[in-house]
Amino acid sequence: MSTESREAGLALLKWYAHAGADEAVGTDAAALYAKEADVTPLPVKSPAQKQVSLKPKIAKPPSEEEVAERLQTDAVALAASCATLDELRAAMEDFEAKAHFPAARNLVFADGNPQAKVMFIGEAPGEQEDRRGIPFVGRSGQLLDLMLAAVGLDRTEAYISNILPWRPMSNRTPTMQEGVIFLPFLMRHIELAGPRLTVALGGSAAKLLLGTNQGIMRLRGHWSEIEVAARKVPVLPTLHPAYLLRNPLAKREAWADFLNLKQRLRGLEGE
Numbered sequence: 001m002s003t004e005s006r007e008a009g010l011a012l013l014k015w016y017a018h019a020g021a022d023e024a025v026g027t028d029a030a031a032l033y034a035k036e037a038d039v040t041p042l043p044v045k046s047p048a049q050k051q052v053s054l055k056p057k058i059a060k061p062p063s064e065e066e067v068a069e070r071l072q073t074d075a076v077a078l079a080a081s082c083a084t085l086d087e088l089r090a091a092m093e094d095f096e097a098k099a100h101f102p103a104a105r106n107l108v109f110a111d112g113n114p115q116a117k118v119m120f121i122g123e124a125p126g127e128q129e130d131r132r133g134i135p136f137v138g139r140s141g142q143l144l145d146l147m148l149a150a151v152g153l154d155r156t157e158a159y160i161s162n163i164l165p166w167r168p169m170s171n172r173t174p175t176m177q178e179g180v181i182f183l184p185f186l187m188r189h190i191e192l193a194g195p196r197l198t199v200a201l202g203g204s205a206a207k208l209l210l211g212t213n214q215g216i217m218r219l220r221g222h223w224s225e226i227e228v229a230a231r232k233v234p235v236l237p238t239l240h241p242a243y244l245l246r247n248p249l250a251k252r253e254a255w256a257d258f259l260n261l262k263q264r265l266r267g268l269e270g271e
């Protein structure tokens with residue numbers, strides 16, 4: 001390199017230093033900047049461009065269906081986690097669906113003998129059941145006791161529960177949705193108690209257990225089977241004692257159903 005061109009080079013470097021250049025990027029400088037320019041920057045809005053909403057952000061409440069779906073999913077998991085009837089009772093007590101039954105004071109889980117061959121399943125607790133935490137202790141319960149006695153049974157030989165453990169407001173009939181939410185608990189209840197036979201007292205219990213829309217007048221008196229944890233469990237739908245109190249003439253049909261039950265229980269004797 002000639003002295004002249006060396007001096008010219010040094011002068012150029014000084015000029016760059018003076019201009020603030022502190023790093024040599026070689027001959028690829030133009031390409032380097034081109035690469036940086038290729039990166040698409042995230043759109044950044046200046047504060048002035050940002051549209052600031054003055055409305056407070058309120059999360060949309062879940063719909064009734066979404067709430068029901070979540071409760072159902074929780075019920076399946078909770079019920080499956082219970083290995084004993086005591087655990088099931090405790091899980092039902094804690095289950096958050098309780099909040100949907102503001103009239104309820106006590107959980108109504110079951111009464112009678114959990115080892116009995118037959119399990120009766122009613123609708124939901126009424127005022128007296130709610131107060132005492134025991135199913136079928138009001139007027140319907142007194143009639144149920146009479147019907148049991150007529151076929152030689154009492155609460156030491158029968159197990160009694162409901163599709164809902166909480167008293168619905170104003171003693172209304174449980175909705176199908178409520179029944180479906182609590183169904184995993186009921187199925188686990190049947191599985192853990194292990195009755196040989198079940199009796200659905202009234203249309204709500206019969207429709208829920210059998211998964212049908214047919215009315216109780218069609219269903220009553222006919223045995224069906226439900227599958228509970230891979231075991232087939234016979235179900236006999238019959239009329240609800242509360243219905244019989246309002247329609248005493250229908251006791252004839254209920255009597256026929258109870259005789260039918262008695263015969264089936266006789267068939268299990270000695271087993």
Ligand code: URA
Nearest residue numbers: 122123124125135136
């Ligand atoms: N009716 C029901 O279905 N269940 C009860 O426990 C009481 C009344």
